[in-house]
Amino acid sequence: MAVYERRYKRYEGEITPQRGRFWVIPRYAIKDVFSSKLFVTFFALSFIPSLLVGAGIYLLNNADFLAIFPELQVDQILAIDGSLFNNLMSFQIWPAFIIALIVGPGLVSKDLANNSLPLYLSRPFSRAEYVLGKTTILAFLLSCTTWVTGLALFALQSNLAGLDWMMENLRIASGVFIGSWLWILTVSLLALALSAWVKWRPVAAFMMLMVVLTGSFFGFIINALFKIQWGSMISIFAGIKAVFRGLLGLPFDGGLSAPLGCLTLLGFGALSLLLLHLKLRAYEVVS
Amino acid sequence: MQPVIELDSLSVQFGSVRALSQLSGSFSGRAIGLLGPNGAGKTTLIHTLLGFYKPSTGTARVLGNDIRHQDRAARSLIGYMPERDSFIAGMTAVRFICLMAELSGLPKEHALERAHEALYYVGLGEARYRKLESYSLGMKQLAKLAQALVHGPRLLFLDEPTNGLDPPARERMIKLIREIRDTGEVHVILSSHLLRDVEECCEEVLILKDGQIAQYCNLEAERRANRKFLEVEIRGDEASFLNGVRRLGCDCGPGSKRRLKIILPPERQIADLYRLAVEHNVQIRHLDYKKDSLQDIFLKAMHGMPPATLQGADHGSL
Numbered sequence: 001m002a003v004y005e006r007r008y009k010r011y012e013g014e015i016t017p018q019r020g021r022f023w024v025i026p027r028y029a030i031k032d033v034f035s036s037k038l039f040v041t042f043f044a045l046s047f048i049p050s051l052l053v054g055a056g057i058y059l060l061n062n063a064d065f066l067a068i069f070p071e072l073q074v075d076q077i078l079a080i081d082g083s084l085f086n087n088l089m090s091f092q093i094w095p096a097f098i099i100a101l102i103v104g105p106g107l108v109s110k111d112l113a114n115n116s117l118p119l120y121l122s123r124p125f126s127r128a129e130y131v132l133g134k135t136t137i138l139a140f141l142l143s144c145t146t147w148v149t150g151l152a153l154f155a156l157q158s159n160l161a162g163l164d165w166m167m168e169n170l171r172i173a174s175g176v177f178i179g180s181w182l183w184i185l186t187v188s189l190l191a192l193a194l195s196a197w198v199k200w201r202p203v204a205a206f207m208m209l210m211v212v213l214t215g216s217f218f219g220f221i222i223n224a225l226f227k228i229q230w231g232s233m234i235s236i237f238a239g240i241k242a243v244f245r246g247l248l249g250l251p252f253d254g255g256l257s258a259p260l261g262c263l264t265l266l267g268f269g270a271l272s273l274l275l276l277h278l279k280l281r282a283y284e285v286v287s
Numbered sequence: 288m289q290p291v292i293e294l295d296s297l298s299v300q301f302g303s304v305r306a307l308s309q310l311s312g313s314f315s316g317r318a319i320g321l322l323g324p325n326g327a328g329k330t331t332l333i334h335t336l337l338g339f340y341k342p343s344t345g346t347a348r349v350l351g352n353d354i355r356h357q358d359r360a361a362r363s364l365i366g367y368m369p370e371r372d373s374f375i376a377g378m379t380a381v382r383f384i385c386l387m388a389e390l391s392g393l394p395k396e397h398a399l400e401r402a403h404e405a406l407y408y409v410g411l412g413e414a415r416y417r418k419l420e421s422y423s424l425g426m427k428q429l430a431k432l433a434q435a436l437v438h439g440p441r442l443l444f445l446d447e448p449t450n451g452l453d454p455p456a457r458e459r460m461i462k463l464i465r466e467i468r469d470t471g472e473v474h475v476i477l478s479s480h481l482l483r484d485v486e487e488c489c490e491e492v493l494i495l496k497d498g499q500i501a502q503y504c505n506l507e508a509e510r511r512a513n514r515k516f517l518e519v520e521i522r523g524d525e526a527s528f529l530n531g532v533r534r535l536g537c538d539c540g541p542g543s544k545r546r547l548k549i550i551l552p553p554e555r556q557i558a559d560l561y562r563l564a565v566e567h568n569v570q571i572r573h574l575d576y577k578k579d580s581l582q583d584i585f586l587k588a589m590h591g592m593p594p595a596t597l598q599g600a601d602h603g604s605l
Contacts, residue, residue, distance in 0.1 A: 008408065010472045011401065011439030015392040018359075024389045032377065115373040119434060122337050122367035123391045124359045282339040 021125060025133025026140060033103055033141070042102070043141070046095035050149035053088055054156055061160035080157050082248035085172050089150060089244050093183055093237070096142045097212070103141060104191025105204030107134045108280070113199045118282040127280050131192065138188035147180035175247030183240045186265045189272035190236070196279040212236060232256045232264075239264030289351060290315045291442060291474045292336065296345030299328075299335050299498075306331040308498040309345070316505070318468045320485030321478040322585055323495035329478040330370065332495065333444050337367060350441060363392065366440035366473075368431045370447040374419040380406055380430050381415040384437050391438035398437075405433040409463060425456035432463065442474045443467065449484050457484075464488045486581045494588040501588035509584060517549040518577045519560070523569030531563045546573065 034040055056078050059065045066072060078084065111117050120130055154173045158166035191208055198204035215235040222231025232238035232255060239261040246258020256264070290313040299307040307328045321329045334340050336349055338358040347354050352361035375383055381402050388398035406415040409429040414422070419430060428448065435443060448464065449457045465488055468475050479485055485492060486506070494502040521528055529547070532539050538550040549560070557574070564571050 008436060008467045008470045008472060009439065010441065011393065011397070013397050014394060015363075016389070016394055018392070021390065021392065024386065028382070028386050110376055114376050115369070115371050116375045118337075118339070118367070118369050119373050119387060120390060121339065122362060122365065122369075123387070123438075124363040125390050126359070282337070283334060 018124065022129040022133040022136065025130070026136040029107070029134075029137045030140065033137070039102060042095075043099065043144075046092075046099065046145045047149060049088065049091055050145075050153060053084070054153055057153060057157050057160065061157070080161070081169070082172050082175070082250055085150060085154070085176055086244050086248045086250055088153070089146065089176060089179060089248075090241055092146050092149070093240055096145045096183065097187055099141050099145065100138055100187045100191045101205050101208055104138055104188065105195045105198070105208060106201045107137060108192055108195040109199045109201050109204055112196065112279075117280065121282040127277075130280065131276055134192055135185070135188045138191060139184050142184040142187065143180070146183065147177050150176035150180060171247075171249050175244065175249070179240065179244045179247045182243055182262065182265050186236055186240075186269045186272075189269050189276070193272035193275035193279075196276055229255055230260055233260060233267070234264075236265060236268050239268075288315050290348070291319070291350060292476075293348040294345070295347060297335065297342050297347050298344040299331055299340050300343040301340075306340075306498050307335065307342075310347075310498075310500055311345075312493075312500060312503060314491070314493065314503070316474070316489070316491035317471070318464075318475040318477065318489040318491070320489035320492045320506075321476060321495065322480070322482065322485055322492055323501070324589065325480065326497075327495040328498040329495055330446060331498075333367075333446055333476070333478055336361070337365065337444070338362060364441045366435035366438065366443045368435040368443070368445045368448055370450060370478075372427055373431060374427065376420050377418065379416050379418055380411060380422070380433070383419055383430070384434050387434040388437040393438055401437050401439070402433075405437040406430075408436070409433045410459065424451045425453065428452060428456070428460065432460070436467070440473060442476065445475060445477045447479055448477065449479070449481060461487050482581045482585060492581065492584070494585060496589060502584065504584065506581065516577055517551065517557070517560075518546050518573070518575045519549055519571060520546045520573035521564065521569045521571055523564075524567055525569075528563065528567045528569045531567055532560070535559055535563065548577075 057080055060078055060080065111120070117130075121127065151173060154166075154169075154176065158169075190211065194204045194207050194211070195201075198207055212235070216232075216237055219232040219235040219238055222234075223229055232242075238256050242256035242258050242261025243265065245253060246261065292314045294310040294312050294314075297307055297310040298305065310332070321332065323329050331340065335342060336347055336354060338354055338361070342355065349361040350364050352358075352364070354361055375386070378386070381399075384402035384405055385398045388401050389395060393401060403412075403415065406412055409432050411426060411429050411433065414426060419427065422430060428450070432445075432448065435445070445464065449460050452460060461484060464475060464477065467473055468488065475488065477485060477488055490507060491505050492503070493500065525547075529539060532547075532549055535555055536552045537555065540548050551557070551560075560574070561571065563569075
């Protein structure tokens with residue numbers, strides 16, 4: 001079908017492998033996401049806390065710097081342990097959530113609003129691959145601000161403090177990695193599910209915010225009324241904080257336990273998948 | 288010749304509504320028109336063949352691929368132009384078509400090349416860097432056709448491709464469809480409620496009614512088989528004139544718009560009709576030679592006439 005021929009011709013060339021075809025979606029979407037200056041600014045700002053912690057780790061491992069302040073009690077200022085990483089990750093889940101709030105609601109709603117789902121699904125491309133492709137967009141962005149920076153700081157500390165420190169604190173690395181992924185998947189699926197059910201992007205973003213805020217609010221009320229702790233199971237923030245505490249080996253703080261936190265996130269994830277399963281169809285059928 | 292579509296007791300049910308009922312048949316035409324009134328099941332049939340709906344019973348094969356077990360393989364051979372507006376907002380036409388090509392499995396470089404070519408082919412070459420939402424309705428229809436063609440399918444489903452087009456745009460779309468058909472590289476299935484579109488583009492017609500096949504025929508064979516008849520409009524005593532016509536040995540029956548359809552046997556002339564009109568004091572206001580049009584075939588199918596022509600069709604068997 002060369003331009004000069006202006007004639008229909010069948011394609012007989014090579015075909016890409018089916019397994020990796022879902023990557024086409026994030027490849028196109030990431031370009032669009034980074035075309036927004038506002039998003040790029042926020043994305044860059046989300047790295048500041050990690051950079052500050054990184055600077056702190058570097059300075060506290062720097063003999064020249066410590067020699068300037070001989071009376072400095074390093075452990076009292078910044079103990080580089082599970083607690084530090086827990087605080088960092090507990091903070092980093094917020095920018096990650098905001099990124100999901102900015103990007104997520106437009107991912108599916110845009111396709112539904114313009115009826116483009118039949119175009120995806122009329123090709124050798126399944127609904128699962130579509131969801132995987134869309135989730136990958138958020139997973140990439142959220143990974144940058146959570147486990148990638150977390151593990152980079154862990155690697156920096158391991159490099160500066162030595163192999164012994166690394167071997168003693170391997171739990172931190174695995175905790176950061178697993179906890180971040182639980183958060184990424186939960187938030188991504190929640191964002192996609194709401195994007196699929198609410199076609200108007202700002203409303204979908206508002207709904208997502210409401211799900212999180214009302215969950216935290218009602219969780220607090222239930223806990224206060226019934227003198228229990230598992231009321232927080234309707235709050236994904238309470239859930240992820242409990243998961244990070246458990247995974248990073250911190251003592252139980254009286255809130256949600258790590259398994260219940262994990263259950264909370266899995267529950268939200270499963271519910272989001274169910275919503276996606278119900279909504280993501282080439283055409284809706286009214287029985 | 289490998290059948291394009293084989294239906295094997297295919298039924299599709301939505302709740303208590305049976306959208307397609309026990310469809311069976313084998314169709315191998317180069318261009319098949321899918322006709323039927325609203326709700327007949329045309330779009331449901333296309334969607335089922337694309338795997339959007341699961342058959343409740345039976346199955347179908349698209350170019351030999353079973354839609355129950357080889358749906359992905361079947362879809363890789365299909366290009367689909369949906370009825371409704373379908374695009375991704377915020378994308379230029381070329382980027383959109385390129386994305387669709389990559390999703391169909393074309394490598395990045397080939398996809399981009401074919402996207403440009405497909406847009407030139409449908410006549411959107413100059414507008415290919417414009418965002419899709421800025422396109423007119425006619426241009427969006429062409430963009431939908433380009434995305435259906437970009438991966439070089441072997442079977443093209445066109446669902447109401449001339450919807451909302453003005454006459455020149457419609458002409459262009461029909462010309463394109465005919466060109467695509469005539470390349471011989473792709474089979475076309477055209478679903479439309481506009482008989483003229485089907486008549487101009489298709490060689491065969493599948494007429495659906497209430498989710499069932501009402502008729503499948505080869506249009507050319509049908510035209511050849513049709514006897515010429517006279518369409519006559521009279522004023523006066525219609526009953527006695529009709530009796531007289533029958534006595535002359537002619538077949539006759541009611542036609543459209545209160546006109547009569549009369550088939551003259553070879554030994555009779557039109558002059559005999561004029562003579563008869565004089566005898567019965569009847570005025571002949573209109574007299575013309577006609578052949579059954581697609582509209583007649585369609586109306587016959589809709590009014591439950593026995594599908595006598597089915598067995599006579601050259602292609603496909605039911």
